[in-house]
Amino acid sequence: MKQLDALSEQILSRIKQSGEDRIAKHEVELEKKLEDSRLHLVEQQKQRKHNIRLASEADYDRQLQSLQNKKRNAILREKQMILESVYQAVIDKMSAWDDETFQQFTESILKHFEGEDFKLTVGEQSRAYFTEKFKEHLKNGYSQMTISEETVPNKAGFIVEIDGIDYNFFFEQLIMEIKKEFSPELASLAFEKNE
Numbered sequence: 001m002k003q004l005d006a007l008s009e010q011i012l013s014r015i016k017q018s019g020e021d022r023i024a025k026h027e028v029e030l031e032k033k034l035e036d037s038r039l040h041l042v043e044q045q046k047q048r049k050h051n052i053r054l055a056s057e058a059d060y061d062r063q064l065q066s067l068q069n070k071k072r073n074a075i076l077r078e079k080q081m082i083l084e085s086v087y088q089a090v091i092d093k094m095s096a097w098d099d100e101t102f103q104q105f106t107e108s109i110l111k112h113f114e115g116e117d118f119k120l121t122v123g124e125q126s127r128a129y130f131t132e133k134f135k136e137h138l139k140n141g142y143s144q145m146t147i148s149e150e151t152v153p154n155k156a157g158f159i160v161e162i163d164g165i166d167y168n169f170f171f172e173q174l175i176m177e178i179k180k181e182f183s184p185e186l187a188s189l190a191f192e193k194n195e
Helices: 001-093 101-111 124-129 132-141 170-192
Strands: 120-122 145-152 157-162 163-171
Touching: 001 124, 101 124, 101 132, 101 157, 120 124, 132 145, 145 170, 157 170, 163 170
Parallel strands: 120 145
Antiparallel strands: 120 157, 157 163
């Protein structure tokens, strides 16, 4: 019986040792899994923080770009308004020319039509410049010219008509032509970086 007890004791001891070894091994595996999970969670947290930072930076960049666009557009609108006011000031100044300046302007244009049969139609706002004396002077210099009795409403300047083709010398039209001519240059100035 002692042998049986000793054998039982030995078997129990081996089973106990085997169980303790398994438990220890299982504890090591669980510790490793727990550590792996912890490291995975730490990495996920880092990744989330990184993604949040990237999203915040992207949002900030978008908002900054939007503000820069609004600023640039506001500056461009202001420049356009200034240019428009300059153009309008030129038209107003031309419309307020004294008789001598207007008549010199008219003759400088009409010289290009010398020897042609043409009709001169005056803008309503320039009618006062065409005194009888000035009309007579023009008729002496341009014998093929006729001056229309009609005027073009709300216009300053005149039209020269030759063979059904109108050459427009209304001040507003002249300034529009200047605007077209200088638009590329003005646009490049308006879009320069240093606004």
